[in-house]
Amino acid sequence: xxxxxxxxxxxxxxxxxxxxxxxxxxxxxxxxxxxxxxxxxxxxxxxxxxxxxxxxxxxxxxxxxxxxxxxxxxxxxxxxxxxxxxxxxxxxxxxxxxxxxxxxxxxxxxxxxxxxxxxxxxxx
Amino acid sequence: xxxxxxxxxxxxxxxxxxxxxxxxxxxxxxxxxxxxxxxxxxxxxxxxxxxxxxxxxxxxxxxxxxxxxxxxxxxxxxxxxxxxxxxxxxxxxxxxxxxxxxxxxxxxxxxxxxxxxxxxxxxxxxxxxxxxx
Amino acid sequence: xxxxxxxxxxxxxxxxxxxxxxxxxxxxxxxxxxxxxxxxxxxxxxxxxxxxxxxxxxxxxxxxxxxxxxxxxxxxxxxxxxxxxxxxxxxxxxxxxxxxxxxxxxxxxxxxxxxxxxxxxxxxxxxxxxxxxxxxxxxxxxxxxxxxxxxxxxxxxxxxxxxxxxxxxxxxxxxxxxxxxxxxxxxxxxxxxxxxxxxxxxxxxxxxxxxxxxxxxxxxxxxxxxxxxxxxxxxxxxxxxxxxxxxxxxxxxxxxxxxxxxxxxxxxxxxxxxxxxxxxxxxxxxxxxxxxxxxxxxxx
Numbered sequence: 099x100x101x102x103x104x105x106x107x108x109x110x111x112x113x114x115x116x117x118x119x120x121x122x123x124x125x126x127x128x129x130x131x132x133x134x135x136x137x138x139x140x141x142x143x144x145x146x147x148x149x150x151x152x153x154x155x156x157x158x159x160x161x162x163x164x165x166x167x168x169x170x171x172x173x174x175x176x177x178x179x180x181x182x183x184x185x186x187x188x189x190x191x192x193x194x195x196x197x198x199x200x201x202x203x204x205x206x207x208x209x210x211x212x213x214x215x216x217x218x219x220x221x222x
Numbered sequence: 223x224x225x226x227x228x229x230x231x232x233x234x235x236x237x238x239x240x241x242x243x244x245x246x247x248x249x250x251x252x253x254x255x256x257x258x259x260x261x262x263x264x265x266x267x268x269x270x271x272x273x274x275x276x277x278x279x280x281x282x283x284x285x286x287x288x289x290x291x292x293x294x295x296x297x298x299x300x301x302x303x304x305x306x307x308x309x310x311x312x313x314x315x316x317x318x319x320x321x322x323x324x325x326x327x328x329x330x331x332x333x334x335x336x337x338x339x340x341x342x343x344x345x346x347x348x349x350x351x352x353x354x355x
Numbered sequence: 356x357x358x359x360x361x362x363x364x365x366x367x368x369x370x371x372x373x374x375x376x377x378x379x380x381x382x383x384x385x386x387x388x389x390x391x392x393x394x395x396x397x398x399x400x401x402x403x404x405x406x407x408x409x410x411x412x413x414x415x416x417x418x419x420x421x422x423x424x425x426x427x428x429x430x431x432x433x434x435x436x437x438x439x440x441x442x443x444x445x446x447x448x449x450x451x452x453x454x455x456x457x458x459x460x461x462x463x464x465x466x467x468x469x470x471x472x473x474x475x476x477x478x479x480x481x482x483x484x485x486x487x488x489x490x491x492x493x494x495x496x497x498x499x500x501x502x503x504x505x506x507x508x509x510x511x512x513x514x515x516x517x518x519x520x521x522x523x524x525x526x527x528x529x530x531x532x533x534x535x536x537x538x539x540x541x542x543x544x545x546x547x548x549x550x551x552x553x554x555x556x557x558x559x560x561x562x563x564x565x566x567x568x569x570x571x572x573x574x575x576x577x578x579x580x581x582x583x584x585x586x587x588x589x590x591x592x593x594x595x596x597x598x599x600x601x602x603x604x605x606x607x608x609x610x611x612x613x614x615x616x617x618x619x620x621x622x623x624x625x626x627x628x629x630x631x632x633x634x635x636x637x638x639x640x641x642x643x644x645x646x647x648x649x650x651x652x653x654x655x
Contacts, residue, residue: 116241120234120270149239149356150259153266154328181555182259184590190263192327193589200595201562256552355545 101126103133106115108140109210111203114148131166141210142167147178158190164197173213174198177206180216229269231298232278237269240281247283248294252354260332261294261352267329268298268348274325276302276345286351293334293353301345308338375488376578380428382474383467391420394459394466403458406449416440416459419500423463427492432499439503447511456504467493495499524550526557532564533634537627539572547583554587558596565634566591570626571602578614597622597637601630 099122104111110133112126130142144160146152152160164174175198179187187193200206227238227247241262248261251341265281272279286295304310312327324346330336335351383390397418398404404412419442422435443456471489475482523546527535534557538550554566568587570576576584588598599622603611624630 117238119238151262151266153263153270154325155266155270179593181552181559181590181594182256182557183285184317184593185256185551185586186260186263186332187593188586188589189260189265189332192265192328194593199593201559201564202595205562205564205595 101129102151103129105133105137105139108138109207110134110137110142111145112169113145113203114140116148118156118157120155123156127159127163127166130163131170134167134170134172139172141173141175141213143175143177143203143206143210145178145206146176146183147180147202149183150180152179152183152187152192155188157187157194161194161197173210174208175200175209176200176206227283229281229283229320230278231269231272231281231300234270234273237266240269240283244281244283244294247275247285248352250310251285251292252293252301253294253352257352257355261296264329264332264350264352265296265298267325267332268296268350269327271325271346272298272300272302275305276300279345288353289323291353293351296333297347299345299347304342304344304346305338305340306342308340312338372488375485376427376492379485380424380470382471383424383427385471387420387424390466390470391417394420394463397462397466398459402461403455403456403462404446404451407446408452418442419459419463423496426496426499427489430492432495434498436499436503439500440507443504443507446527446549447508453501453505453508457497457501460500464493464497490611492637520546520549524553526553526561527559528561528563529631530561530638530640532638533631534566535627535631536559536566536582537569537572538562540574542573542580542583544579544583547580547587551583551587551590555590555594558591558594563596565597565599565637567599567601567627567630567634569602569630570600570607571604571627573602573607576607576610578610581611581614581616585616587621599624599630599633600628601625 099112099116099118100127101112101118101122104113110130112130114126118126126144130144133139134142142163144163146160149156155185160176164176175213176194177200200209227243229236229243231237231240241282244265245258245262248258253261265283269281272281279298279302282295282297282299284295286293289349326338329350333350333352335349337349338346339349340346391413392581395409395413398412399409406462407415418438422438426432426435446456467487468489472482475485515634524536524538527537529535533555536550536554536557542550554568555585557563566600570584574631583599588600591598601624622633624633
């Protein structure tokens with residue numbers, strides 16, 4: 099299932115709707131990284147509220163997304179990691195270091211708004 | 223038992239199927255909350271290990287018990303190239319595939335019992351158990 | 356002589372255990388009022404069920420009596436079992452003990468046996484056969500009631516343990532988006548796991564952004580528990596919340612350094628008050644005394 103990516107002002111929002119296969123995740127990565135350049139977005143939010151499992155592949159892929167987007171001059175926030183998912187991630191040893199996280203979409207947007215805008219992109 | 227389940231693993235969609243079945247069975251067996259997520263994650267890791275190293279195999283899910291303790295037994299097996307050094311493969315940070323080096327050692331940390339039997343050229347079988355708390 | 360033997364034979368055919376039990380049931384029904392009163396009197400005499408009023412004892416005694424007779428009649432203990440569990444649920448909170456419950460059932464067994472003895476005492480052989488039919492049924496009843504009571508008690512105890520464990524570490528919201536988790540007492544892996552789960556659920560339901568975990572009341576921390584603490588910090592961050600740990604004793608600090616916990620990940624502040632102040636700063640609160648507020652603005 100392809101993850102829909104919405105453009106809101108200078109941000110992209112990828113809202114995962116259901117369990118994703120590895121291929122879906124790689125597709126999401128490619129789509130997001132391509133669109134961040136096309137729309138000259140300042141930031142991307144990946145909403146994982148609907149994910150009931152974040153295994154090493156999912157975490158590795160999302161970390162890759164964040165790094166690639168940073169290389170393209172924008173920021174990434176992962177939002178909506180559920181309590182049970184967070185708990186099993188840390189037991190597995192996956193802490194998503196160096197990647198910003200926030201409680202939900204609203205918090206993710208607030209986080210991006212707080213970031214300095216001096217990265218050469220257009221504001222709106 | 224009617225609760226037994228076998229899931230063939232050959233595509234990444236099968237990984238999702240295996241962990242969803244595992245979660246359903248675990249829920250019927252009385253696992254709850256974060257344990258369900260932990261189990262689903264462990265199943266995901268061993269199923270992916272099959273695809274990355276052997277291309278195909280299967281995951282068997284069944285109830286188990288030890289005295290009055292109820293639990294779930296998960297067996298992931300393949301006829302792939304096998305792992306030359308199992309102990310090393312279970313160390314954190316070791317990875318022969320595209321993994322983060324967390325696949326098998328990670329799954330091991332999530333489970334109560336974990337055993338890998340592997341023979342080079344013949345295949346690998348991961349057997350793991352978790353008990354209801 | 357031969358004729359008498361034949362009569363005995365016919366009599367014993369009619370006296371199969373089922374037939375005897377049927378006769379027994381009729382006897383117990385006929386003398387219900389008197390036997391029930393006798394039983395209630397013996398309960399009071401023996402000083403059992405003192406937590407209950409005389410009327411309550413009599414009412415329960417009546418129900419138990421009728422259930423008792425029903426078991427003798429049908430051989431099925433299911434209804435009695437359900438009633439015994441229900442009764443236990445009602446009387447356990449009032450402090451009724453296991454020996455009292457067993458005591459009253461054994462008393463009823465005694466009252467009924469005495470009445471059978473009285474009725475059949477002229478024919479010892481028949482009395483023996485009646486008691487042979489009665490005993491197994493009576494034992495089964497005593498067993499059912501006793502086991503139901505104990506099971507119910509165990510369930511209540513388990514429930515209370517769970518409740519105590521939950522209560523032992525409340526997740527408190529002190530301000531919007533700020534949670535405090537004061538941990539008191541020894542932490543074992545199970546409690547550590549439960550604490551983390553409670554904390555993570557608390558973060559979601561309170562939309563917390565900062566959490567202060569105070570471990571002033573924790574006597575010691577070993578490597579396993581330290582790792583659980585680090586996991587709680589990491590998992591909270593995955594949910595977008597910052598954790599501040601306060602009240603690390605010097606010995607715990609030593610342990611953490613010795614086992615090589617990555618302290619860079621953990622924000623620590625000396626005491627709970629300092630932790631809350633730091634949390635408020637992170638959340639953008641400015642705390643000042645009412646009288647001092649304007650002065651601060653002038654200097655700032």
